[in-house]
Amino acid sequence: MPEGSRGLLLAGVGGQGVILASMIVADALMRAGHDVKQSEVHGMAQRGGSVFSHIRWGERVDSPLVPLGSAEVLAAFEWAEAVRWVEYVRDGGAVVADIRTIVPPGACTDRRSWLRRYPGIDGELFDSRHLKTRLIDATATATDLGNVRAANSVILGTVAAFIDIDDVHWEAAIADLVPAGTEKINLAAFRAGRQVAEARVPDAAQDPDGFSGPHEIEIRHDWCKGCDICSRVCPEYCLAVDVDGKLTIVDPEACTGCRLCEILCPDFAIDIHAPRELAVVGTNTTNESSA
Amino acid sequence: MITAPTASKADEVTRVLMSGNEAVARGAVEAGVLVAVGYPGTPSTEILESIANRDDIDVRWSPNEKVALDVGLGASLGGVRALVTMKHVGLNVAADTFMTAAYTGVGAGLVVISADDPGMHSSQNEQDNRAYARMAAVPLLEPSDSAEAKAYTALAFEISETFDTPVLVRTTTRVSHNRGLVELAERLDRPVLGFTKNPAKYVMIPGNARRRRPVVLKRLDDMRDYVEESPLTEAFGSGTDFGVITSGIAHHYVREVLPDARILKLGMSYPLPMERIRRFADSVDRLFVVEELDPYVENDLRAAGIDVEGKSLFPQIGELSPDVVRAGFAEAGLVSKGIPIVAAPSTVTRPPLMCPGCPHTPPFLALKRLGAVVTGDIGCYTLAALEPLSSMDTCVAMGSSIGMAVGMAASGGADGPVVATIGDSTFLHSGVAALADAVYAHANITVLILDNGTTAMTGGQEHPGTGVTLQGTAATPVDLVAMCTAVGVKDVKVIDPYDLAATYGALGDAISHAGPSVVITNRPCVEAPMKVRDTPFTVLAEACTACQACMTPGCPSIVWSDELFEGRRKVVIDPITCTGCTLCVQLCPPRAIVLVNTAEVSHA
Incomplete structure (x- = not known):
């Protein structure tokens, strides 16, 4: 004491x-x-x-x-x-x-x-x-x-x-x-x-497998009219429309593959490719967390 | 309306637990104060709130601290004892009046409370307001706990009247928000003395002010004589090896670490009892000063040629604590380092957040998407600077947002539209003049007034825009739209921030408008004056695609679930804390978020 x-x-x-x-x-x-x-x-x-x-x-x-x-x-x-x-x-x-x-x-x-x-x-x-x-x-x-x-x-x-x-x-x-x-x-x-009893601790949930690398965002610029829907919905702030109305990828590493931009694009101008496909399409992004 | 109190009844309970703030108020009550006024600010807010229900005192919020001190000074000159309360940075706002109130002196007692916040628990800086006492040449009292907070406040009114000066009482967070035992006494019955015209004393034109300046300095000498004999200076312990000079909460930390040490405790730390300090210094081999924040007493002692150790051992930054004080004395070789502490296992950080359903959240989500450069202000919405909103670029002082936006726009250096964001209480505190400047300068800025109908950050206080006073009477509310229009803003829009599309649209329009524009949000705070709790929402797990769109506002009610979709975490909504604001519903592309009762029906 x-x-x-x-x-x-x-x-x-x-x-x-x-x-x-x-x-x-x-x-x-x-x-x-x-x-x-x-x-x-x-x-x-x-x-x-x-x-x-x-x-x-x-x-x-x-x-x-x-x-x-x-x-x-x-x-x-x-x-x-x-x-x-x-x-x-x-x-x-x-x-x-x-x-x-x-x-x-x-x-x-x-x-x-x-x-x-x-x-x-x-x-x-x-x-x-x-x-x-x-x-x-x-x-x-x-x-x-x-x-x-x-x-x-x-x-x-x-x-x-x-x-x-x-x-x-x-x-x-x-x-x-x-x-x-x-x-x-x-x-x-x-x-x-x-006189409360000792609590029973709930079992820990299974951890997810984790990140398998950023998805690749492919933009068909000739189909894009710069309406800005995709950049407004992207939860990761990957996309932006510049002053000339051109869609650009500002943070390619952050794409988690939710496909909101792909699904909501009225002009079908965006395709999202899973990391597995990266080797095929070729990219300079590296997959740090799969090592 | 000020009425002279009738003789109060003896309180049944005489020894009670009180916070330092409640004790300050109680001290003022017992001293017969008739006007108590301030602006809310942590850690000072509860002083006025604790006596708001008294019908024998006029207790009121002012729109800002300077107005509060003006009201207090006016009441004092009218012949009633007046208490003025504010946080440390509030005295910056009131400093203009404070400096010259030292020249006018008082009618009846005038006491100014400055509640400092060492460690910046809830402030933008940790300035040491003891410096204001020296600058204004007014006496400074530093209580160390609740009992002293009451006693010193009451005594401050006596000192104020004896020496014809405002008195500054400085508390700190650990005094203001510390509960301790206080013995209650009866309230003094103080008559209204009335105002006596005296232009030479109260009209501070240069000719009169020049004659008051020597009076101020003479008064300082008189107070020096007083403090030498005052019971505010207390001696503790024995021994000649070393002695410690303390003030405020630091006193208790020193007593904790060195229970028997020789201590000279300064209840009044400006002006200093220098002769008494000199005798104390001469009677010990080593002399220490332990004070929170600046080397205020230490420097004065050095200037007087007294050899002293202080900030070389005890930090100038942040709060002191028994552990910090022990470390200092351990370095001086007086105590052991104490028991080694096993560091806690790592845990999750838990910064403050915008509340679930906070009407401030949607506009900041829009500002982030619009790529705005946002000059912010002081209030709950400052939390928009933190992730995931990360949409505030500056926060300096009350009301700074609009002027800084004017300057940012003038610089031409912002890489996006310039938007100033300011709350209703802060706008009325010190934003109005800056808005006039935005019009005057034809500044290309948008001012977003986040009107939630209260002073939310400090716990929901009334202000001139709410239509209610601190004591619960009705008042005429300021009409913000009319005010902005009257100042000369042509483009003023009011929006419902819970309507995300309308919020995006209104802000998008406003920033494309040349010249100053104003957007005012009109949803009340979800916590004050009443708790807003609509039917909560829930996530249909089978419909959630784990896209994370609902996570972008950072709502505390939405967290990850254990379920995955394509490797991403799905989300769940805590039905206890969800207020039903619908923001996440509007953000959810697969429409997986539904009212709790609809979900129950669909699963029935």
Whole structure:
């Protein structure tokens, strides 16, 4: 147990209710007679970004920020956020992580490998640091109780096992701070979180085979009238019509072969050739990722 | 309407958890403030919001920070205590009034809050606004937590009246957005003192201003005497090996790392208690200054011939933290480096995004296709600079978009049509004068006013265009079309940004128009003032050709599924977050995106 003030970190994604949950934790600790400081950052982070809140408590708290490697508990409302903030937890501390995954669109942009850049759920990921990892499915538990929005209270119930204050303070804080009319369901969710079962981690999906090389875009210029439909629909911004109305390929490497331009061209002026055919038609593009 | 408050009842709860912002407001409440005014800006916004429901205080948003300070100064000269709130860059806007308000002095107490954002969590720069105190010769207070935020704000009104000066209170993100315990006191009953005409003091024509300038400097000397004895300067710890001078949040980081260290904490950091600092320096072998951002105190100490270590150990860039302060003291040889930290496993980056259904998204998709050079502005739409929209080329300061577009067009150097994009709140903040300039210069630009009916980035605040005040009363809304027309723009169009074809068409027309044109979008923000949630859409997997057209706007509700089509990932829509805006539907060539309830019917 570290000396002096103790720390807890809550982390999630903008819109998940991290700030309200951290206000409940801080309020419960205050009711238990502790000095408390709780620090968060909001503003831009609300827009789907990573949201975190530091809580420190003890007889007298100085820094509102938890020093790295010193938190008793990390409460993560989302798996990737558990991975992001785990370095704040002390060796032997606890990670309570919801197995909920919120994949940001930025993780779905690699149109070569078609791999999602998102860490796989792994209950043993933090074992080397001797962390007590509790994976829970708070959404399922809250849904069973009748309101998916009480999921955060389920997480707090699991977190409560690692913080030495009486349940009466937790329940008073929850009743006081959750939206009016939801006190009962949130208290039930908190109690359920106290004894929630370890979540079953879903099997990882098969990875796709990956990129087989850019497709070749063939333009029949004598059929093209420069109407601009193809360049407006291309998801990869491969095509452009120049000031003279001539269609040009500005980014040949980016073509994924979706064929929108070919299908939508009213003049049948575009043909898309799969990479396999490249050797036949001849091209100076190289296939870097097939090696 | 300002009314004198009646004696307030004793609060039942006296010790509560409050954010630094709430505590600043509470300090003003207890000091008997009657006018509180500001412009929203992270991390200052919640100060005014936390007292908006009080009927004994006139709490209001101004269109910009300069107007806010003018309102505050006017109220002060009218004889009521006034609080003016803004973020650090807001004081740049208000600086014109701020500098000369130091000359006029106050009627009743006038306190200006500057909420700085070290680390730029939500700002375009991390300027250290303590420099403004020196430049204007006004006193500067730096609270370090919620309890001090309340106490210092209340005290600032006393200082303001004692020395006849505005007072600057500087908070930082970790004070503004930190909750801590605060003890409440009763609200002072302050009468309206009334305005006393005094042109020599309040009319700053050169002849009068010349006579006020020595008064300002004399006042600074008086404040130096005050701060030497003030309880705002506090001593902690013991020992003669070394001593640390701190201010603001840095104080708590130092106490965290060196709990018993000798510390001189500066609650008032301009003017400095130099004699007290000199005695402190003489009593220790090594002297450190730990302050966030600039070497502000450090440089003053050096100028006074005091040997000190500061920015050589503690960074000038970004926020401090217990870890950063520990690293500095470890380099100085005073503490161990601390426990080695095992780096976290790699995870996905999660930058902020335009919300699902954001009405700002479609116009930027169109601007990208149109190859526009886009001068941007400050607001949610600045996120259009990020992938996959990548369609904003500049973002500098509130209202900069239009003037920069005028200049960009004048340069002849843009390789596409020049479009300025600006939100409704930002346009009313500081875009109107620039639009007049665009007309005056007959600039060949298009101004896209993204009118979502709120100040969205800071959480949805009212402004003069919304027709509602901060305290919930009705107001006459500014008519943006009439305003643009009155300024002299001939080509003004209003479009529904959810209609992608109309948006493309209107922007295409506008950029082909010679001279300035204005396109105004008219969809409300999906988050404020009320959440817009229409029936969500879903993807018919069997119809999806994985073309990725729906991925081009970067909607957070659309992600890859596990299914493939010709080696590409198909997509799925999260029905919880989808707002039903239809943008992806309009982009989907195979018409694979349908309303959730239609999909259920077709699968029944």
